[in-house]
Amino acid sequence: MAETRFDIVAMGDAIVDVIASCDEDFLVNHRLPKGSMQLLTPQAADSLYAAMGQAREMSGGSAANSMAGIAAMGARSAFIGQVAGDQLGTIFAHDMHALGVHFDTPPLSFGPPTGRCLILVTPDGQRTMNTAPGASHELDVSALDEALVRDSAILFLEGYLFGPARPRAAMMRAVDIAHAAGRKVAFTLSESVCIADRKAGFHAMLDGGGVDLLFANEDEALQLTGRTGLEEALAELSQKVPTLVITRGAAGALAVEDGKTVRIPAMPVPNVVDTTGAGDLFAAGFLTARVKGAPLAKCLSTGAIAAAEIISHYGARPEADLKEWIEL
Incomplete structure (x- = not known):
């Protein structure tokens, strides 16, 4: 790819x-469907937080996690996202800078607090996510750094942020900027819960040529298309995007590009501790390999390696030196 200031810039x-x-029992008592993701009001988040056991705090967010992984693999990443001028906002900015991710979106001086996600992990490593988006859903077109988008090889967008009208408008503006500059746009559906009330918007963006590379897991692909079989979903979605990437958990992953399908097995993980961020780091690995010019199979395997590292410990940010795990 042509030289740019950054390899990937994300909005999320x-x-x-x-x-x-x-x-x-904790999940049952609090009526939290295991493995799900639900949105909370700040008040509901306060109540659940008070009931939780000892916790650890670390910056997150789907696309932000991906940018942290990309930086850890040696690529140049940047992030656009909204925090408030509060303690959690300061933590988020500090963590991004410490990881080598460019982040300079000005914090809000009024309005809701910085978003937080209360993640409950059961002994089998499954995570149940409870998100109070807060300031993150206040991201406005006026906060968009257009020069940053133009000077990044890939613009990466997440489905979590695609629902609210204000950040959706900022994302669609960024798509126009990226394509006008000859850049590629990657999009992740993020989570099955995002699809039901956003299906029309997702399809409009895909049908309009807004996405060059689509990430989804198998369930998300089925929900978005309304199909009952994966092959039928692949046939439909691959007609809408040049590159389609589907993750399948323990069944591995696949990609469809230029009429060809490439499949890889999952990386073995002796002890799955926490599945939080597996999809985020898979996207990070794939995108890092893609900007370095790797073939499709290598992009998939790099994603699988990054995902394997992240599920071997708590949290969605890499702890091992990913540069030693991958060869690009």
């Missing part, structure tokens, strides 16, 4: 994760 939720272990 600026969230601080609060992670705690819990047993199955």
